[in-house]
Amino acid sequence: MNNKRYLLFLLAAISMSVSLSAGDTVRYTLQQCREMALSNSASARAQESSVLAAKYNRQAALAAMFPHVSANGGYMWNSRQAHLLADQTEFALGTASVHGDGSASFDWNSTTALSRLIDMTSGTILQKPLVDIANQAGQTLANTYKHLYDALTLDMQHILVAQVGIRQPIWVGGRLIQMYKISKSAEKLARFRSDAKHDEIIGKVDEAYWRVVSVEHKKELANQYYNLLVQLESDVNEAVNEGMATKSDLLKVTAKRGEAEVKKLQAENGLILSRMALAQVCGLPLMDQFEVDDSGLNETSLAAPRINAELYVERRHELQMVEEAEKIAKSTAKIAAAGLQPNVVASANYIWSNPNVENGFSNNWNAKGFFSVGVVVNVPIAHADDILRYKAAKEAAKVASLRTEETRELLTLQTTQANQKLMEAQQKVALARLNEANADEVLRMARESYDAGMITSSELMAAQTNWMSAASDRIDAETEAKTTETTLKRYMGELE
Numbered sequence: 001m002n003n004k005r006y007l008l009f010l011l012a013a014i015s016m017s018v019s020l021s022a023g024d025t026v027r028y029t030l031q032q033c034r035e036m037a038l039s040n041s042a043s044a045r046a047q048e049s050s051v052l053a054a055k056y057n058r059q060a061a062l063a064a065m066f067p068h069v070s071a072n073g074g075y076m077w078n079s080r081q082a083h084l085l086a087d088q089t090e091f092a093l094g095t096a097s098v099h100g101d102g103s104a105s106f107d108w109n110s111t112t113a114l115s116r117l118i119d120m121t122s123g124t125i126l127q128k129p130l131v132d133i134a135n136q137a138g139q140t141l142a143n144t145y146k147h148l149y150d151a152l153t154l155d156m157q158h159i160l161v162a163q164v165g166i167r168q169p170i171w172v173g174g175r176l177i178q179m180y181k182i183s184k185s186a187e188k189l190a191r192f193r194s195d196a197k198h199d200e201i202i203g204k205v206d207e208a209y210w211r212v213v214s215v216e217h218k219k220e221l222a223n224q225y226y227n228l229l230v231q232l233e234s235d236v237n238e239a240v241n242e243g244m245a246t247k248s249d250l251l252k253v254t255a256k257r258g259e260a261e262v263k264k265l266q267a268e269n270g271l272i273l274s275r276m277a278l279a280q281v282c283g284l285p286l287m288d289q290f291e292v293d294d295s296g297l298n299e300t301s302l303a304a305p306r307i308n309a310e311l312y313v314e315r316r317h318e319l320q321m322v323e324e325a326e327k328i329a330k331s332t333a334k335i336a337a338a339g340l341q342p343n344v345v346a347s348a349n350y351i352w353s354n355p356n357v358e359n360g361f362s363n364n365w366n367a368k369g370f371f372s373v374g375v376v377v378n379v380p381i382a383h384a385d386d387i388l389r390y391k392a393a394k395e396a397a398k399v400a401s402l403r404t405e406e407t408r409e410l411l412t413l414q415t416t417q418a419n420q421k422l423m424e425a426q427q428k429v430a431l432a433r434l435n436e437a438n439a440d441e442v443l444r445m446a447r448e449s450y451d452a453g454m455i456t457s458s459e460l461m462a463a464q465t466n467w468m469s470a471a472s473d474r475i476d477a478e479t480e481a482k483t484t485e486t487t488l489k490r491y492m493g494e495l496e
Contacts, residue, residue: 028292038201050193061182061183071163075159082156084154087149104145154355154361167346174341178331199490218267303423315492418484439471
C-alpha cells in the first residue's frame with residue numbers, strides 16, 4: 001500500500017514536470033492531492049512506523065513462548081592462591097608449619113612421651129639418638145603435612161567459565177499468551193490509528209481543495225459582476241451625456257463598481273491564500289502555481305433517507321480502536337490474575353570451567369564439562385498486593401467495556417447526523433440553483449427593460465446584485481455538499 005502510494009505520487013510528479021516543460025500550469029485532481037498529502041505527511045509516515053513497531057512487538061511476544069538459548073563466558077584473575085589448610089596447624093603431637101620459602105617443620109609438644117624421654121635422658125649417651133629420632137620423625141610429619149597442604153591448594157589464579165543454556169517457560173499462569181494477545185491488539189490499534197490519520201488527512205485535503213474551487217468560482221463571479229457594472233457605468237455615462245440620466249445615477253453606479261472592484265481584489269487574494277493552504281496540506285511549496293479540477297463540484301452522491309448507521313459504525317476506526325483497547329484491558333486483568341497462579345520453568349545447561357572439579361580440583365584444560373537439567377516451581381501463597389492489582393485491572397476492564405458501548409452510541413448518532421446534513425446540503429443546492437436560475441431570468445428581463453428605458457439604473461443594479469448573491473449562494477451550497485459528502489463517506493468507512 002505504501003509503495004503504491006509513492007508510485008502514484010511519482011507519476012503525479014512526472015506529469016507535473018511534463019506540464020511545466022510544455023509551458024502549461026499544473027492542474028491537480030482531488031485524488032492527486034490526496035496522494036501527495038498522504039505521501040508527504042510526516043504524521044502519516046510516523047503512524048506507519050508505529051504499525052511496524054507494533055508488528056515487531058507482536059512477533060517478540062510470540063517468540064517469548066519458545067525456548068531461550070543463551071551462552072555465557074567469563075574470565076577472572078586472582079592475585080593469590082586459595083589454601084584449604086592453614087600454613088600452621090596444631091596437632092596432639094605438635095605443630096606443623098609450612099614456610100614461605102617452601103620448607104616445612106614440625107615442633108613436638110613437650111607433653112609427648114618422646115619429649116619427656118629426651119628430657120629424662122638429658123646428659124646421657126641416649127639423648128642424642130633420641131633427638132635424631134625426634135628430628136627425623138618430625139621432618140617426616142612436616143613433609144607429610146606439606147604434601148597435604150600443597151594438594152589442598154587451589155590453583156585459582158586464572159579462572160575460565162563457559163556455559164550454554166536453554167530456558168523454557170512451561171506454565172506462567174497464561175501470562176505469555178495474554179502478552180501476545182495484547183501485542184496483537186496493539187498492532188491492530190496502531191493500524192486503526194494509521195487509517196484514522198489517513199482519513200483525517202483526506203478530510204483536510206478535501207476541505208482545502210473545495211475551498212480553492214469555491215474561491216475560484218467566486219473570483220470568476222466577481223469578475224463577471226465587475227464587468228456588468230463597468231458596462232452599466234458606460235451606459236449611464238452616455239445617458240448622462242444625452243440628458244436621459246442624472247449625475248446622481250452615475251455616482252451610484254460608480255460607487256457600486258468600486259465596491260465590485262474591491263470584492264474582485266478580495267477574491268483574488270482569497271484564491272492565493274486558499275491555494276497556499278492546499279499546497280501546505282499536500283506538502284507542496286507554498287508559492288507553487290497550480291490549478292485544480294473543478295469538474296465534480298456540482299456532483300454529489302445522494303444521501304439515503306434512512307441508513308443502517310449501526311452497520312457502518314462497525315467500520316469506524318474510532319470504534320475499532322476502543323474495542324482493541326477493551327481487549328487489552330481484559331488481557332491485562334488476566335495477566336494480573338496470572339500473578340496468583342503457580343509458575344513452572346524448565347532449564348538445561350552445559351557448563352565447562354578451568355580449574356574444574358571433574359577429578360578432584362585441578363587445572364586441567366582437557367577436562368569435560370557437565371550437563372544440568374532442572375525445573376523451578378513457584379507457588380504464590382500470600383500476595384495481597386497481587387490480589388488488589390487483579391481487582392483494579394478487572395474494574396479497568398469494565399470501564400473499557402462501558403466506553404466501547406458509549407462510543408458505539410455516539411458514532412451511530414454522528415453517522416445519522418452526517419447523513420441528515422448531506423440531505424440538507426443537497427436541498428440547499430437544489431434551492432440555490434433554482435434561485436440562481438430565477439435571478440438569471442430577472443437579470444435578463446431587467447436588462448431588456450433598462451435598454452427599453454422602462455426601469456432605472458438602480459433597479460438594474462439591484463437585479464445584478466441579486467444575481468451575484470444567488471450565484472454565490474449556489475457556490476457555497478455546492479461546496480458544503482462536497483465537504484459534507486466527504487465527512488459522511490469517512491463516517492461510513494467508504495473513503496478511497
